[in-house]
Amino acid sequence: MVKNDATKKSCACTQRLRDLIRAAQPVKESSLKKATCECCGNVFWSNSEREYCFDCEAKGRK
Numbered sequence: 001m002v003k004n005d006a007t008k009k010s011c012a013c014t015q016r017l018r019d020l021i022r023a024a025q026p027v028k029e030s031s032l033k034k035a036t037c038e039c040c041g042n043v044f045w046s047n048s049e050r051e052y053c054f055d056c057e058a059k060g061r062k
Contacts, residue, residue: 032045037053044053052060 031047033047033049034043035046035050035053036043037056038051039056040053042053042055050057
């Protein structure tokens, strides 16, 4: 009977080592940026450079 790695349970000593390695890894920086809408002044978060919030941008396209 063969088990794959995903279903294997690790012992306490290897789990502690995995936790230490995970804690030592650098934290990923978020890609979200805080922006202020030039039209309505609403503050929103976006992952791209935007001048207008999503609502004002949708109103402008209609």
